[in-house]
Amino acid sequence: MKLYENQMNKIITILFTSALFLLSCQQEKKKEGDTNNQNISSQKEESTVKDKVQNLIAIEELADSAFVNLRKVSDSFQYDMRYATDNNFLGQKVYDCANCWLRARTVKALIQANKEFVKKGYKIQFYDCFRPRAVQYKMWEVMPDARYVANPKSGSIHNRGDAVDITLVNIKTNKALDMGTDFDYFGKEAHYDYDQLPAQVQENRKLLRSVMEANGFQGIRTEWWHFSFIGEVYPISNQALCNE
Numbered sequence: 001m002k003l004y005e006n007q008m009n010k011i012i013t014i015l016f017t018s019a020l021f022l023l024s025c026q027q028e029k030k031k032e033g034d035t036n037n038q039n040i041s042s043q044k045e046e047s048t049v050k051d052k053v054q055n056l057i058a059i060e061e062l063a064d065s066a067f068v069n070l071r072k073v074s075d076s077f078q079y080d081m082r083y084a085t086d087n088n089f090l091g092q093k094v095y096d097c098a099n100c101w102l103r104a105r106t107v108k109a110l111i112q113a114n115k116e117f118v119k120k121g122y123k124i125q126f127y128d129c130f131r132p133r134a135v136q137y138k139m140w141e142v143m144p145d146a147r148y149v150a151n152p153k154s155g156s157i158h159n160r161g162d163a164v165d166i167t168l169v170n171i172k173t174n175k176a177l178d179m180g181t182d183f184d185y186f187g188k189e190a191h192y193d194y195d196q197l198p199a200q201v202q203e204n205r206k207l208l209r210s211v212m213e214a215n216g217f218q219g220i221r222t223e224w225w226h227f228s229f230i231g232e233v234y235p236i237s238n239q240a241l242c243n244e
């Protein structure tokens with residue numbers, strides 16, 4: 001009887017130990033699986049980031065006069081391309097595509113300016129970049145006043161790919177800073193030197209202008225949003241807005 005009990009105990013112990021062993025093997029396999037899944041998903045994330053960086057054009061390698069689609073070079077900017085909508089002073093959509101085309105030298109300077117804004121918690125939002133001359137003619141028909149629209153006969157710096165209409169956006173709230181008027185408000189309140197505005201608005205305008213000037217741009221007195229890159233005046237271009 002004693003012998004039988006001993007043998008039964010041995011069998012139970014062996015069965016129990018084997019069960020434990022099998023269980024721990026299964027858990028180990030599951031852990032391995034989890035780690036593999038984690039590795040695969042982090043590899044995926046890494047390659048998405050890499051693809052993003054690799055897909056961007058290296059601006060440093062381009063000639064200053066080359067035309068660049070800003071979205072292909074950097075993802076650090078924001079866009080509200082008004083002429084590709086009907087929310088503008090013309091009351092109609094005059095661009096088929098909301099691309100921001102500019103000369104490479106202007107893009108380089110904008111990237112530097114934006115880095116300074118980002119350090120302060122803001123980033124550039126574009127209203128307009130390169131503008132076809134045909135649109136300049138349409139604008140002049142509606143607003144034939146050189147304080148607000150450049151005469152299409154001589155052409156705007158926008159038509160040459162070296163001017164931008166911009167504001168600043170708070171990175172945390174994604175809201176545009178208060179500049180006192182909307183973009184393309186053609187009146188004295190939009191003049192850079194108009195001083196009947198809250199101190200904060202005047203500070204916002206100053207911040208925008210000081211960083212842009214420090215990076216090679218020149219503003220105009222009558223529009224707080226307009227900046228031209230200072231340098232050789234390049235010819236008027238026929239760059240197509242809808243190119244990739």
Ligand SMILES: C[C@@H](N)C(=O)N[C@H](C)C(=O)O
Pocket residue numbers: 128139146147148149150156157158163165184223226
């Ligand atoms: C129309 C306005 N956004 C603008 O850019 N005006 C300047 C003076 C221009 O046409 O060059």
Ligand SMILES: [Zn+2]
Pocket residue numbers: 128158163164165225226227
């Ligand atoms: Zn402008």
